[in-house]
Amino acid sequence: MFRNARLSQLLSLFLLFLVCICANSPALAQSVPQPASKNGVSYITGGVGEDEVQAFRAAASSYNLRMTFASKTGNYLSDIDVTITSGAGRPVLSVRTEGPFLFVRLPAGRYQIGAQTRHVTETRKIQVPAHGGADLRFYWEDPDRHGVLRICRSCPNAARP
Known part of the structure; x- marks a missing residue:
């Protein structure tokens, strides 16, 4: 009886492992x-x-x-x-x-x-x-900053026109 329970537990773990691999394979294929x-x-x-x-x-x-x-x-x-x-x-x-x-x-x-x-x-x-x-x-140049005018010389990160 102990042997059958142990075998059943191993089989369940193996099936769980296979399900996890199959569930992740589409994600791997997409990358x-x-x-x-x-x-x-x-x-x-x-x-x-x-x-x-x-x-x-x-x-x-x-x-x-x-x-x-x-x-x-x-x-x-x-x-x-x-x-x-x-x-x-x-x-x-x-x-x-x-x-x-x-x-x-x-x-x-x-x-x-x-x-x-x-x-x-x-x-x-x-x-x-x-x-x-x-x-x-x-x-x-950073596309979000294109066309931004530089108003002062000491302004940090000011884009040049």
């Missing part, structure tokens, strides 16, 4: 970035929340162009319109980010990257190597 493709170019975008940040760090080596978007005050930015054109001026990829990271897999070569948030566009030229990768970081 892994899902690659998208446009014009034959594979990319991932996102990075909202600690789980996604960790997933992007794990996936970084699979992409040879890694971009990060933030304000100069250190806040990550999302909804950035990014356009990649080849050195010859041919459009390669146009996408809006879903978080502060955009990782792209491109053929080696020269590219021009345009990144726009609200009304400000930053443009960079980059050489994507045949081996390894390139990292780009875009920083803008």
